[in-house]
Amino acid sequence: MKKLLSRIGLVLVLLVVLNWVYSKWFFEKDLRKHSDIVELSWDVTDDSCRIIYVGESSNNHFGDEESNHRKISDFVSDYFPKVKMGDMTHSASHAQTYYYMLKHIPASSKVETVVVTMNMRSFGPLWIYSKLETALRKQLVLLEDYPPLVNRFLLGFKAYPIKTEEELDSLTRQHWREDPLVFPFDFEWDNVYQWDSATAWQGRHNYEGEYDPKWTELVCHYIKSYGFQIRDDNPRLKDFDDIVALSRKRGWNLVFNLMAENVDKANGLVGKELMYLMKQNHDYLLDRYGHLDGVTVVDNLNLVRDVDFIDQDWTTEHYYEDGRRIIAGNVAKALKAYYPEEYRNVDWKRDAGHYYFGDAVQTLDKNQPCGPTLTLPADSLRTDWERVNVAFMMQQADTLHNAKLAVESLVAHDNVLVSYIDVKPQIQKIGEWDFATFDLSVDPIMRNALQVKIFVYNPSDDAVQLKDMDVSFRPAYLKPGVKGEPLQR
Numbered sequence: 001m002k003k004l005l006s007r008i009g010l011v012l013v014l015l016v017v018l019n020w021v022y023s024k025w026f027f028e029k030d031l032r033k034h035s036d037i038v039e040l041s042w043d044v045t046d047d048s049c050r051i052i053y054v055g056e057s058s059n060n061h062f063g064d065e066e067s068n069h070r071k072i073s074d075f076v077s078d079y080f081p082k083v084k085m086g087d088m089t090h091s092a093s094h095a096q097t098y099y100y101m102l103k104h105i106p107a108s109s110k111v112e113t114v115v116v117t118m119n120m121r122s123f124g125p126l127w128i129y130s131k132l133e134t135a136l137r138k139q140l141v142l143l144e145d146y147p148p149l150v151n152r153f154l155l156g157f158k159a160y161p162i163k164t165e166e167e168l169d170s171l172t173r174q175h176w177r178e179d180p181l182v183f184p185f186d187f188e189w190d191n192v193y194q195w196d197s198a199t200a201w202q203g204r205h206n207y208e209g210e211y212d213p214k215w216t217e218l219v220c221h222y223i224k225s226y227g228f229q230i231r232d233d234n235p236r237l238k239d240f241d242d243i244v245a246l247s248r249k250r251g252w253n254l255v256f257n258l259m260a261e262n263v264d265k266a267n268g269l270v271g272k273e274l275m276y277l278m279k280q281n282h283d284y285l286l287d288r289y290g291h292l293d294g295v296t297v298v299d300n301l302n303l304v305r306d307v308d309f310i311d312q313d314w315t316t317e318h319y320y321e322d323g324r325r326i327i328a329g330n331v332a333k334a335l336k337a338y339y340p341e342e343y344r345n346v347d348w349k350r351d352a353g354h355y356y357f358g359d360a361v362q363t364l365d366k367n368q369p370c371g372p373t374l375t376l377p378a379d380s381l382r383t384d385w386e387r388v389n390v391a392f393m394m395q396q397a398d399t400l401h402n403a404k405l406a407v408e409s410l411v412a413h414d415n416v417l418v419s420y421i422d423v424k425p426q427i428q429k430i431g432e433w434d435f436a437t438f439d440l441s442v443d444p445i446m447r448n449a450l451q452v453k454i455f456v457y458n459p460s461d462d463a464v465q466l467k468d469m470d471v472s473f474r475p476a477y478l479k480p481g482v483k484g485e486p487l488q489r
Contacts, residue, residue, distance in 0.1 A: 040088035045109040049086035055117035058317035075328030095239035113253040125175035192227040225315040260304035268439035302435040307474040357469040365463035371456035386476035391437040395465040403458040409449035
């Protein structure tokens with residue numbers, strides 16, 4: 001028995017020595033080779049960063065034709081010139097990757113606040129079972145809490161989830177078939193598989209009213225990307241919960257940055273059913289994380305207009321400079337609560353064709369029926385402006401009001417033509433702020449008018465509250481930026 005215990009003791013001592021040798025002379029090299037994301041954690045420590053922005057390609061992606069290649073995090077740092085800020089950006093990553101990045105920031109770092117990208121699409125099966133997952137999981141093996149030598153053995157024996165593209169695709173389709181879609185109104189289909197199949201079979205027409213297979217494919221992709229409902233067993237929630245726990249343990253201020261999605265195109269291509277799901281998922285995330293102590297959720301969901309999205313033939317969170325600046329400004333407002341003395345306002349001008357009326361709240365009723373109004377001489381409408389996106393925030397006490405989006409064209413000095421679009425189908429909440437977005441044609445009547453006005457109109461006794469009126473003109477078909485491959489982020 002003594003010999004056996006002695007041998008076991010020798011083996012343990014040998015393992016401890018081997019682990020020490022490996023840790024001291026070989027582990028860092030393996031980390032740089034197999035888990036290079038950890039270098040991002042080391043860099044922000046070496047740079048003595050106090051604020052860390054964590055994200056994927058939404059942070060650093062820019063359009064081919066852009067001269068300004070600055071990241072969202074760079075624009076955020078402009079608001080705090082005296083606070084050292086860095087970023088940990090890794091393409092295709094998600095909350096689980098972010099957790100490991102943050103976890104390996106050395107205790108000696110000066111980090112006080114972390115801003116973590118929260119991407120709504122990452123909660124859907126198309127992202128959860130992406131073909132990139134195996135590579136991402138491999139990156140994390142050496143970063144587990146086991147002794148370094150144990151982690152190296154686990155990596156050598158491929159002790160991480162490995163699934164073929166066919167298996168991942170099968171899991172995605174299983175969710176599309178089995179996860180029910182629940183609406184508070186009648187809907188023809190029970191799940192995404194039925195919805196997508198019917199849409200592909202029926203086809204979709206483009207702005208010219210012609211059947212367009214590419215248009216149909218894009219509609220179907222929006223359905224598959226956003227056609228899900230976040231439930232409590234969603235695996236991505238655990239990752240964000242882990243980040244919350246880690247931040248509390250490390251004493252960090254935590255800001256979740258809920259990214260903007262192209263709600264203009266989602267609503268224009270698909271309609272109210274998809275908008276309901278996107279808003280429901282948005283509300284779930286704000287309810288789950290927005291009320292936690294030490295956690296702030298920055299809500300960008302509907303702040304970036306279609307014209308500011310680079311990828312027009314795929315669903316991504318890749319923005320042109322104006323879009324990156326909008327998100328950065330919103331993040332900076334949240335960070336101002338932690339760094340009020342260091343905050344500095346940053347002025348910048350949007351590209352021509354965009355009009356924003358600020359966040360002042362206005363009450364619309366029969367005494368003051370018209371909201372903030374965009375007034376343009378018709379000759380100021382550029383020939384390449386063929387569509388106009390109109391978005392705003394509204395709060396209703398009930399559904400008895402008669403609020404409408406109005407487009408008024410002065411065709412002669414005594415002749416005004418007005419078209420109205422009912423707002424209520426898009427405003428789903430009672431007593432809370434909700435957003436509406438409209439994709440309208442710049443028709444010949446508008447173009448030939450003496451003057452064009454766009455505003456929200458509510459002549460009824462029942463008042464509504466309005467803010468953040470946002471109007472942007474654009475070509476019918478925007479030039480896409482760098483198109484992502486299917487299933488990539």
